[in-house]
Amino acid sequence: MPDLDVVATAPDSDLDPFSEESLADPVPWQTALREQAPVVRLTRYGAYVLTRHADVKAALRNWAEFESGAGTGLQNYRTEPPWRPRSLLLETDPPEHTHYRGAVNPLLLPKALAGLRPRLDAAAHGLLDRLLPLRDVDAVADLAEPYVVEVFGDAVGLPAEGREHLLPYGHGIFNSFGPLNDLFRRTQAAAAPATEWVLAKCRREELSDDGLGAAVWALTDDGTVTEQEAPVLVRSLLGAGLDSTVTGIAAAVQCLAANPAEWELLRADPGLARHAFEEVLRYESPVQNIFRTTTQDVVVSGTGIPAGQKVMLLLAAANADPRQYDDPLAFRVQRRGHGQLDLGLGIHQCIGMHLARMEGEAVLRSLAERVGELRLRGAGRRKLNNSLRGWASVPVTLDPA
Incomplete structure (x- = not known):
């Protein structure tokens, strides 16, 4: 165990990264924190923050010390009881995590999901069939939200009626990873009916026989998971695979419309759709941050962090680190191979990442094939969230190719 008396002490900052002002304009303060020091202590919350790509990457992989x-939010479950039941996938560590992840992971690998690709492509084309005649649409309300609610709801096997509850539920989940502030309280009040609906629809009898939810419940048949654990695991899938994907697809449309030269590159080669979506995850970082807790005294880039401390891994700052990326504040659909961290790394890497990438790729490829000019109709409006950077509205014009 390192001797923290002989290493650097993290400088203090009174910044509130969860104020509405900070959430509305995060790039300046994230840049300042990253250049201030490798580790900074946020005095308002008694938490530490890592901002540099190499350090965040190492911490994501080091589950034993982080x-x-x-808890993967600001709340420390070692010192206070969680305000909600913890996620069996996101908020556990080996050996418990190994069991649950090992049970569910095969259901969400590319080979297992390959059969969904035609349905994802068909849904994207069907949505554009409805939107192209309108021309002036909202990339959030008209495109990203209905697409993900449809295809993800179908993939899980949820009933069609009531799926509108999925959006406030997902938004509330990600808001809960920050402090219990006014933003959290407003979101939770709005999400209460949605949470009730989601909990009810995670039961076996509510799910279709051919979806991921039924596949999770099938694990109870041989005792791999219990009947009490199965609905919690289904709920974990809904938390992981919904709001962040909506946010990513809406951000992709905004980024492409705001960067006409990049849009033309994608139009010329729709095969770039996968790389373009990956660049959106780096450039926009829909999931801005996630927390870990130190299990012992640790040293990060020569700076000590005591045991039992909350550590914010600032994914957005790491994804814009000039130590890792050439011209990181530029959006480039042809950028490849630089390891964006928005989907995590290591044993806790986002379990729904393959499906999210398939959805993003399907939408961007369909847009590239069928839309000529993609234009913004105004600045858009941000949707504030303690953990996500998203859009409430992105008005665009779609001119058919």
């Missing part, structure tokens, strides 16, 4: 079991 645990998830004490």
Whole structure:
């Protein structure tokens, strides 16, 4: 165990990264924190923050010293009881995590999801069939939200009626990873009916026989998981695979419309859709941050962090680190191979990442094939969230190719 008396002490900052002002304009303060020091202590919350790509990457992989079991938000489950039941996938560590992840992971690997690709492509084309005659649409309300609610709801096997509850539910989940502030309280009040609906629809009898939810419940048949654990695991899938994907697809449309030269590159080669979506995840970082808790005294880039401390891994700052990326504040659909961190790394890498990438690729490829000019109709409006950077509205014009 390192001797923290002989290493650097993290400088303090009174910044509130969860104020509405900070959430509305995060790039300046994220840049300042990253250049201030490799580790900074946020005095308002008694938490530490890592901002540099190499350090965040190492911490994501080091579950033994940076645990998830004490909560992946600001709240420390070691010192206070969680305000909601913890996620069996996101908020556990080995050996418990190994069991649950090992049970569910095969259901969400590319080979297992390959059969969904035609349905994802068909849904994207069907949506554009409805939107192209309108021309003036909203990339959030008209495109990203209905697309993900349809295809993800179908993939899980949720009933069609009531799926509108999925959006406030997902938004509330990600808001809960920050402090219990006014933004959290407003979101939770709005999400209460949605949470009730989601909990009810995670039961076996509510799910279709051919979806991911039924596949999770099938694990109870041989005792791999219990009947009490199965609905919690289904709920974990809904939390992981919904709001962040909506945010990513809406951001992709905004980025492409705001960068006409990049849009033309994608139009010329729709095969770039996968790389373009990956660049959106880096450039926009829909999931801005996630927390870990130190299990012992640790040293990060020569700076000590005591045991039992909350550590914010600032994914957005790491994804814009000039130590890792050439011209990181530029959006480039042809950028490849630089390891964006928005989907995590290591044993806790986003379990729904393959499906999210398939959805993003399907939408961008369909847009590239069928839309000529893609134009913004105004600046758009941000949707504030303690953990996500998203859009409430992105008005665009779609001119058919």
